[in-house]
Amino acid sequence: MATKQAVTANATDRFLNSDLATDIEFLTARTRALGSARANKLLTPLGLKVRSYSVLSLACSGLAPTQRELAEFLSLDPSQIVPLVDGLEQAGLVERTADPADRRSKVITGTAAGARLYKKARAATAEGETVTMSKLSESEQETLRDLLSRVAFCAE
Amino acid sequence: MATKQAVTANATDRFLNSDLATDIEFLTARTRALGSARANKLLTPLGLKVRSYSVLSLACSGLAPTQRELAEFLSLDPSQIVPLVDGLEQAGLVERTADPADRRSKVITGTAAGARLYKKARAATAEGETVTMSKLSESEQETLRDLLSRVAFCAE
DNA sequence: CTTAATGATTGACATTTTCAAGTATTTACG
DNA sequence: CGTAAATACTTGAAAATGTCAATCATTAAG
Numbered sequence: 116m117a118t119k120q121a122v123t124a125n126a127t128d129r130f131l132n133s134d135l136a137t138d139i140e141f142l143t144a145r146t147r148a149l150g151s152a153r154a155n156k157l158l159t160p161l162g163l164k165v166r167s168y169s170v171l172s173l174a175c176s177g178l179a180p181t182q183r184e185l186a187e188f189l190s191l192d193p194s195q196i197v198p199l200v201d202g203l204e205q206a207g208l209v210e211r212t213a214d215p216a217d218r219r220s221k222v223i224t225g226t227a228a229g230a231r232l233y234k235k236a237r238a239a240t241a242e243g244e245t246v247t248m249s250k251l252s253e254s255e256q257e258t259l260r261d262l263l264s265r266v267a268f269c270a271e
Numbered sequence: 272m273a274t275k276q277a278v279t280a281n282a283t284d285r286f287l288n289s290d291l292a293t294d295i296e297f298l299t300a301r302t303r304a305l306g307s308a309r310a311n312k313l314l315t316p317l318g319l320k321v322r323s324y325s326v327l328s329l330a331c332s333g334l335a336p337t338q339r340e341l342a343e344f345l346s347l348d349p350s351q352i353v354p355l356v357d358g359l360e361q362a363g364l365v366e367r368t369a370d371p372a373d374r375r376s377k378v379i380t381g382t383a384a385g386a387r388l389y390k391k392a393r394a395a396t397a398e399g400e401t402v403t404m405s406k407l408s409e410s411e412q413e414t415l416r417d418l419l420s421r422v423a424f425c426a427e
Numbered sequence: 428c429t430t431a432a433t434g435a436t437t438g439a440c441a442t443t444t445t446c447a448a449g450t451a452t453t454t455a456c457g
Numbered sequence: 458c459g460t461a462a463a464t465a466c467t468t469g470a471a472a473a474t475g476t477c478a479a480t481c482a483t484t485a486a487g
Contacts, residue, residue: 131424133328142300142423194467218453267301268287269405374482374483
């Protein structure tokens with residue numbers, strides 16, 4: 116079996132020199148698929164997914180995001196934020212508060228229970244990230260983080 | 272208006288120091304969202320999307336991928352490959368051939384028309400990538416590509 | 428030769444994405 | 458002030474995507 120595998124290369128190896136394998140678009144998609152599958156698996160026992168975790172994280176950040184800001188930052192449609200916050204709110208993890216300065220906006224803040232769960236969830240995703248990045252040294256991981264932020268937060 | 276914008280920071284800037292903004296999972300998701308929106312826009316005039324482009328790319332690579340290999344490499348379920356190949360096949364861009372060595376497998380190869388379209392599509396996505404990566408120097412882009420491949424093709 | 432495993436396909440179902448329209452509120456401007 | 462335009466959230470519908478189990482044809486294993 117092991118020898119057979121060595122002879123019949125798997126797709127991942129076979130296409131390593133294809134055009135696609137050098138395409139940033141493709142590499143980010145594949146990295147994300149790997150990472151988010153892993154993260155979702157680790158978050159499931161906590162009743163979260165990558166999406167709800169992201170909302171919870173910002174809700175617990177102390178930065179008092181509005182739903183519009185959540186949509187913008189998470190690259191989602193504003194209408195997608197509604198059920199995400201609904202779920203977290205019904206679970207008692209976050210609260211919607213009308214912004215006194217602009218009552219159209221609703222500020223999302225984490226509750227005490229939300230903060231407790233976030234702490235655990237953050238540990239879970241950190242563990243997933245460790246696995247995902249295990250092929251890179253610490254300094255390479257920092258480099259990757261830096262390069263990706265510069266691309267991801269490009270003003271356009 | 273311009274002054275107002277400067278005072279009221281947008282979400283992207285406001286959350287730059289949040290936990291999430293240093294999360295690789297999140298950074299890859301956001302980078303991918305930016306990049307794939309851009310790529311899809313450039314591919315639309317050619318009748319392609321990022322997905323069908325990826326299949327076409329491998330079909331035209333000369334590496335004769337089977338559908339199972341496409342699924343594996345593109346992080347998709349095998350059943351998702353079927354309609355993707357259907358579409359390209361109906362457009363005369365690729366062909367399904369039963370693998371003589373294993374007639375369960377179907378090898379996907381690009382037609383002449385497929386190769387012509389792929390050439391244009393590749394130029395389009397390359398242009399998108401140039402825009403997406405414009406904040407990075409050439410050597411930084413190479414570093415990013417290298418680090419991402421090592422994560423994306425991690426054996427697990 | 429029989430059984431188990433694999434690759435493609437289909438169909439059912441859930442989730443996610445995308446949009447357009449509606450309500451409440453705020454901003455811009457005459 | 459008062460009206461019109463813009464903004465934030467919400468709703469709902471339609472399309473696209475993801476997930477999974479079952480089926481058929483073929484191959485591999487015993």
